[in-house]
Amino acid sequence: MHGSVDGVAQADLAHNAAQLRAEVKKLSFYYGTSQALKSVDLPIVDRQVTALIGASGCGKSTLLRCFNRMHDLYVGNRYEGSITLYPENLDIVGPGVDPMLVRLRIGMVFQKPNPFPKSIFDNVASGLYIRGVKTRAIVEQRVEQSLRQAALWEEVKDRLHQSAYGLSGGQQQRLCIARALAPNPGLILFDEPTSALDPIATAKIEELVDQLRLNYTIVIVTHNMQQAGRISNFTAFMHLGQMLEYAPTKQFFTAPEHPKTQEYITGRFG
Numbered sequence: 091m092h093g094s095v096d097g098v099a100q101a102d103l104a105h106n107a108a109q110l111r112a113e114v115k116k117l118s119f120y121y122g123t124s125q126a127l128k129s130v131d132l133p134i135v136d137r138q139v140t141a142l143i144g145a146s147g148c149g150k151s152t153l154l155r156c157f158n159r160m161h162d163l164y165v166g167n168r169y170e171g172s173i174t175l176y177p178e179n180l181d182i183v184g185p186g187v188d189p190m191l192v193r194l195r196i197g198m199v200f201q202k203p204n205p206f207p208k209s210i211f212d213n214v215a216s217g218l219y220i221r222g223v224k225t226r227a228i229v230e231q232r233v234e235q236s237l238r239q240a241a242l243w244e245e246v247k248d249r250l251h252q253s254a255y256g257l258s259g260g261q262q263q264r265l266c267i268a269r270a271l272a273p274n275p276g277l278i279l280f281d282e283p284t285s286a287l288d289p290i291a292t293a294k295i296e297e298l299v300d301q302l303r304l305n306y307t308i309v310i311v312t313h314n315m316q317q318a319g320r321i322s323n324f325t326a327f328m329h330l331g332q333m334l335e336y337a338p339t340k341q342f343f344t345a346p347e348h349p350k351t352q353e354y355i356t357g358r359f360g
């Protein structure tokens with residue numbers, strides 16, 4: 091990897107070494123015979139927001155899907171390298187790891203809100219049920235807490251048992267965030283969470299990410315470089331399946347080192 095990972099940010103990272111929540115090391119991924127990720131390295135600093143940017147098709151979603159072993163659902167897909175979760179020191183793409191357990195530790199929020207065809211309450215509670223949490227009072231408490239953290243509680247507290255499909259797009263996305271938060275994941279991954287939303291709903295999600303940073307570690311894929319600049323602490327740039335540059339966000343946008351990064355952020359491609 092070029093750029094700041096070898097320079098200034100390396101000093102920061104050494105300083106923060108004990109504070110990594112996860113670390114991607116030499117991760118390659120193959121859809122059958124087609125290689126989509128090429129020896130990707132990415133440190134993920136605890137309780138910070140890491141933005142992942144790059145042109146369409148460069149492998150951002152593929153990288154996120156490695157984190158919750160979603161690729162395992164298809165035969166022929168293959169991982170090389172590691173994604174280590176700290177402090178557990180668990181390699182989540184390692185062979186001995188149960189993908190179901192991984193999915194409970196890693197929250198995912200997608201581009202299009204995808205609530206289940208269930209009530210608002212049951213959407214948020216679903217991860218708790220999978221975890222075997224059955225005590226009603228605990229489930230209710232955790233549902234309320236997650237909806238509050240997702241800044242949705244006030245809007246839905248009187249209709250918890252109505253269908254999630256009755257919510258607006260922005261509300262559905264905050265519901266999906268509440269659903270991701272409920273099992274108390276170590277890491278939350280957002281894949282272009284605002285690209286299907288209007289500016290007001292987008293601003294709400296951005297505010298929310300800013301709040302969540304206090305308690306959660308976040309990786310967010312975004313097409314929108316202004317958004318990356320506004321909400322992230324670190325920015326990583328991918329190009330054709332490779333991680334080309336990683337740096338603290340301010341430095342990334344003011345002094346990008348790789349020529350491809352410069353081209354991308356000045357809008358000359360992508």
Ligand SMILES: Nc1ncnc2c1ncn2[C@@H]1O[C@H](COP(=O)(O)OP(=O)(O)O)[C@@H](O)[C@H]1O
Pocket residue numbers: 121124126144145146147148149150151152153
């Ligand atoms: N299910 C799949 N099977 C085969 N190739 C895929 C699949 N999903 C994505 N790809 C390919 O992997 C590459 C990276 O795609 P993706 O991760 O979706 O990029 P991004 O999210 O950055 O737009 C692209 O070349 C894409 O065509």
Ligand SMILES: [Mg+2]
Pocket residue numbers: 150151152281
């Ligand atoms: Mg994508």
